[in-house]
Amino acid sequence: MSDAIRFEDQVVIVTGAGGGLGRAHALLFARQGAKVVVNDLGGSTHGEGANASAADKVVEEIRAFGGTAVANHDSVTDGDKIVQTALDHFGRIDVLVNNAGILRDKSFHKMEDADWDLVYRVHVEGAYKTTHAAWPHLREQNFGRVIFTSSTSGIYGNFGQSNYGMAKLGLYGLTRTLAIEGRKNNILVNAIAPTGATRMTEGLIPPQVFEQLKPELVSPLVVYLGSAACQDTGGLFEVGGGWVGKVRWERSLGAGFDPKAGFSPEDVAAQWQRICDFEGAAHPADNVEALKEMMAHLQKYTL
């Protein structure tokens, strides 16, 4: 049995916590003793409108079981205001869960600039603004946990989700760099790619499976990643239905060509099978490891 994971005296912001996955995360953090800022603009899945009652209801739910929470109704694109709510009410911020999101699904040939821009703004700019406002406080106290919400649609691609996939994998790029920059200040940064039954996925998943994908089955991972018990950083985790797995990059051993003599497109074609063969593949964990193979190849020709 592991030690209990508790958040007494710690402040957690969950964006988009007025429903779906964010609500489940906020409730679990509060049950584990955290003071929670429940942020939600309260708009539609398509990012239209606003309604303060979404966040207010979740705050009421938390207070009803004796937990501590405050609502914030700003858009994540005004992330500094969300962080200010945490500071005004609780005087600090320890954990940030970037969860707010919308969909504007359209096949690429029908994609309009407005669909592309709004999805970018909510997911990427919103997560940037909120994290950027929280960052100096996390650095100063030498502790922080940040969780970004990616998606299998970003990792693997999905028809009709070019805007969403771009944003969601962008968040993983952000995760990787913030993990590097945050480490020396004990700010650990991870990303999840969840699957859960919410208004966002209703009608997309067969009803018998949908029933089993309760949002609460995603939150234990998020709460663990938000805790001091978690020492991992830069990770990407697929989670849903009570299952959790880690994702990593895999790269083939590749094929080498003479850099001095140069090589032709036909040479590439001749080596294509080898380039794409994952037998004995490498799993570079950082830029230095990633470049090792190429440097070793160059060295063969410079000795």
Ligand code: NAD
């Ligand atoms: P949801 O629609 O139930 O929740 C999203 C919440 O974000 C809503 O309450 C909405 O009001 C809020 N929100 C939207 N725009 C906002 C803004 N500008 N500022 C503040 N709040 C805003 O959907 P969900 O399924 O719970 O999604 C949560 C996150 O998980 C999203 O980032 C989504 O892309 C991601 N995700 C969900 C699934 C899934 O299977 N449900 C899969 C992959 C990724």
